[in-house]
Amino acid sequence: MTNIEKINEFLDEAKVFDFLTIDGDQPKGRPFGFYMLDGGRLYFGCGTFKNVYRQLTENPKVEILALNKNKFLRYDGTVKIVKDDALLEKVRRAMPEIMAMYDKNGWEMGLFYLENGHAEIRGMLDLIEEFDV
Numbered sequence: 001m002t003n004i005e006k007i008n009e010f011l012d013e014a015k016v017f018d019f020l021t022i023d024g025d026q027p028k029g030r031p032f033g034f035y036m037l038d039g040g041r042l043y044f045g046c047g048t049f050k051n052v053y054r055q056l057t058e059n060p061k062v063e064i065l066a067l068n069k070n071k072f073l074r075y076d077g078t079v080k081i082v083k084d085d086a087l088l089e090k091v092r093r094a095m096p097e098i099m100a101m102y103d104k105n106g107w108e109m110g111l112f113y114l115e116n117g118h119a120e121i122r123g124m125l126d127l128i129e130e131f132d133v
Helices: 003-014 051-058 085-094 096-105
Strands: 017-023 026-032 035-038 041-047 061-068 071-082 109-123 127-132
Touching: 003 035, 003 041, 003 061, 003 071, 003 109, 003 127, 017 051, 026 051, 035 085, 041 051, 041 085, 051 071, 085 096, 085 109
Parallel strands: none
Antiparallel strands: 017 026, 017 061, 035 041, 041 109, 061 071, 071 109, 109 127
16 A cells, blocks of 8 residues: 555545644644545645635645544645646546535635645554655
């Protein structure tokens, strides 16, 4: 199993995770649920009209935090925004209701992945595994 597949598996088990950005000098976090493994990359997405999208374009350093039973994942890196119609079509098939709402309102889904990533899987008191992605 590759390192990115390990992260994907952890997120599969966690279901929802926290996505953390910086707004000026203030940390901001919010729950995310969408991610998609494709071609060896783990893609995330959010509306380009949302504050989170503005935050990650102003400061692309982000962290993902997920909890699964008695373990947690920290995954940080630098956001790389992707404009790819074929990938967006895969998102449409994965989330048809949400994408229909975006289309109805004229919203755009911004897709991205993390470059220069680093991940830690931890127990409450110990480091279980650490790797670069």
